[in-house]
Amino acid sequence: MTAQAKAKQTTYQAATNATEARELADFLVTAMSELLAVIEQETELVRAGKLREAMAFGTRKTELSRHYVAGVGRLKASQTFMQAQAPELLTTLHRHHDVFRAMLKVNLTVLATAHSISEKIVRGVNAEVQRRNVPSTYTANGRRATPSPRQMTPLAVSRTL
Structure with missing residues (x-):
């Protein structure tokens, strides 16, 4: 079997009649609704x-x-079956999926913002810890010396809350 034929082969069983198509649509709408509620x-x-x-x-x-x-x-x-036999179900699923996608986008934006803020806080704490641990010295030109990597103290963060 060629790689292309394997890619087209699926383990999912296709709907073969109107009842199965309706059950599939109901299943997807329910799955999206429940997932949206949790999100x-x-x-x-x-x-x-x-x-x-x-x-x-x-x-x-x-x-x-x-x-x-x-x-x-x-x-x-x-x-293929649903396009030919149940186009109204596909239209309904597309509309529901558009709402689903919009809500996911909001969720991902909120999560990305929280991640960004958390990262800034950790970096700020690390900078403060490093500033306190590094000796305050000056070069021959009267400028503040930059610390070497050996003088840096690693900051350990537990990822579990």
Whole structure:
């Protein structure tokens, strides 16, 4: 079997009738709705600075993401059938997915902002620690000497909250 044929081969079972197509659409809408609910809760907690509580959603979010990816795999396998037999379901799924994508974008922006702020705080703390640990000396020209790497004290950060 060629590499191209293997790439086209899928492990997902395609919908073959209208009932299966409807069940697949319902499954995907439910998966996206449940995942959005978790993501919205996580976003609000991160915005409020409650990172520990937000991290508790990780397991549930992973589980729901797996369901969503499985549904998308089945949808891809059923694409030809659904375009021919159930175009209205595809239109509904596209609209729902557009909302889903917009909410994910908001969540990712909030998470990126929190990450950036956390990184700036850690860098600021590290700069202060280094400033206090380095001896204050001057060069022959009267300028402050820059510390050598041997004088730097590493800063250890626990990634668990």
